[in-house]
Amino acid sequence: MRPFRYERPDDPLAAVALLADDPTATFLGGGTNLVDLMKLGVARPDVVVDVARLTGRAVETLPEGGVRIGAAMPNSDLAADPVIRHRYPVLSQALLAGASGQLRNLATTAGNLLQRTRCVYFQDVTTPCNKREPGSGCSAVDGWTRHHAVLGASQHCVATHPSDMAVAMAALDAVVQVQGARGPRRIPVVELHRLPGDEPQRDTSLEHGDLITSVDLPDLPVTARSHYAKVRDRASYAFALVSVAAVLDVHDGIVGHVHIALGGVAHKPWRATIAEDMLRGGPATTDAFRAAAVAELTRARPLPDNAFKVPLARNVLVSVLGHLTSSAGAGR
Amino acid sequence: MDVEITLQVNGVDRRLVVDTRTTLLDALRERLGLTGAKKGCDHGQCGACTMLLDGRRVNSCLALAVAHQGADVVTIEGLTPARGLHPPAGVPRPRRLPVRLLHPRPDLLGPGDAGRGPSGLAQCGRRRAARGDGAPARDGAASDDAASDGVVLDDDEIRERMSGNLCRCGAYANIVPAIAEYATAEHARK
């Protein structure tokens, strides 16, 4: 690991200023991704600015409705928070489906959102990778692609975003609060992560030095239900092959509010807007769910090792919507 | 770049100078001679390095020591209570298990059980610290309102809470009933 200076400012503006002054400086949350990447030589900061105690570590209810999650709140606390478990079960379920108890105790909300891809070539500094070293080529395109994208990829990068939590937040229309060098701003989670295009080195729409201070979740319709399902190579402690986060509100058999996000399939949490548009205002039936899932996945362009993700995503989507309309989904 | 830090390690204040790159795991193993926590993968993938950091289990291989200045750290070496071992009510001594699923206090554990007892728990030291904290009440698959939310500590739940530790001894089928038995006994003691 490269030597670095460690800073722990006690004010968010000071943290932002420390990064503004230095293009090689980086923020540190729980370190479960950054420290790993520093050991691998993928991240090589000169200055590490610890923000794990700088922003909120709790869930607050907002006067205008919804809740605000502190950026430094540990994943385990967020998953356990009674308000989250009661009002946004999809988020609690997504968190608990990710990593392990030990990791969730260290990992923070902001760090989870900004964790980098688990593409094996990205993590191996001896192989070409456009994300790690722009212009060097993409080793995955002709390599091992089981965990790679089927939607929205480019010839420059076919990586997926690994976060479970971010998929739930995308389905919840969460909004990230950011403190930048030029002041605060708000970025919807669906616009935070990018598709790779010809700049795969940019995971997100953030600029260097932007500090995430909190994440807001808007209120859901009181009768809406939500659920997260994740399919992986082993039952626990593994990244998603495919996951689905869905929020659904049905009245008299007709779909009202419906938000769906897919994980494990793209460079960002994939909002299934085609499926949502087909479902909204229509009957909440298995046939309708299947038609919407099929339509959403027509845009899929699988790679040699991951064609299975297309029917898998379709089937998991149908099953999650089925669960949310069954009596079993009623508890949530 | 060297920095001076203090840590409370197994109840004792320790002051040490570390390079900023030093992980909590390396600080304790290499600098303080506490080799009970193991370096398995060094990348957060196995759980062999598990310690209690401010009362919660973490992968110490991914925690920078400098970022945990002043923290309270408990390793496997710190699990023996000063007053000695005590079996939980209703569990005969040979089956006393180094697991704690329901309580946040590490001193409730009964260590010294490595390789002992019919349960086959704790084959190796690395398993013990790691499983020793079990799933503190604040996390695991069920999180801290487990009881109130009707989460049942069934076999699947126990397996899920154990999944952050990859070790060959985790394959012993009897670990799951052993944890269930211990958890029930601990619960009854409350």
Ligand SMILES: Cc1cc2nc3c(=O)[nH]c(=O)nc-3n(C[C@H](O)[C@H](O)[C@H](O)COP(=O)(O)OP(=O)(O)OC[C@H]3O[C@@H](n4cnc5c(N)ncnc54)[C@H](O)[C@@H]3O)c2cc1C
């Ligand atoms: C073995 C293993 C298995 C895992 N399995 C899963 C899984 O199944 N599902 C899943 O979702 N995740 C999984 N993870 C990833 C884990 O969830 C992330 O490592 C964790 O959430 C990152 O949070 P952190 O606070 O430790 O981030 P850090 O490592 O501290 O930081 C990550 C990034 O976020 C930036 N950052 C941190 N805080 C801020 C802030 N406030 N503002 C701006 N930037 C910030 C850092 O600069 C860094 O670039 C796994 C990790 C490991 C090691």
Ligand code: SF4
């Ligand atoms: S898929 Fe993206 S991250 Fe992986 S090797 Fe190609 S460019 Fe790098």
Ligand code: FES
């Ligand atoms: S050594 Fe830390 S998780 Fe493997």
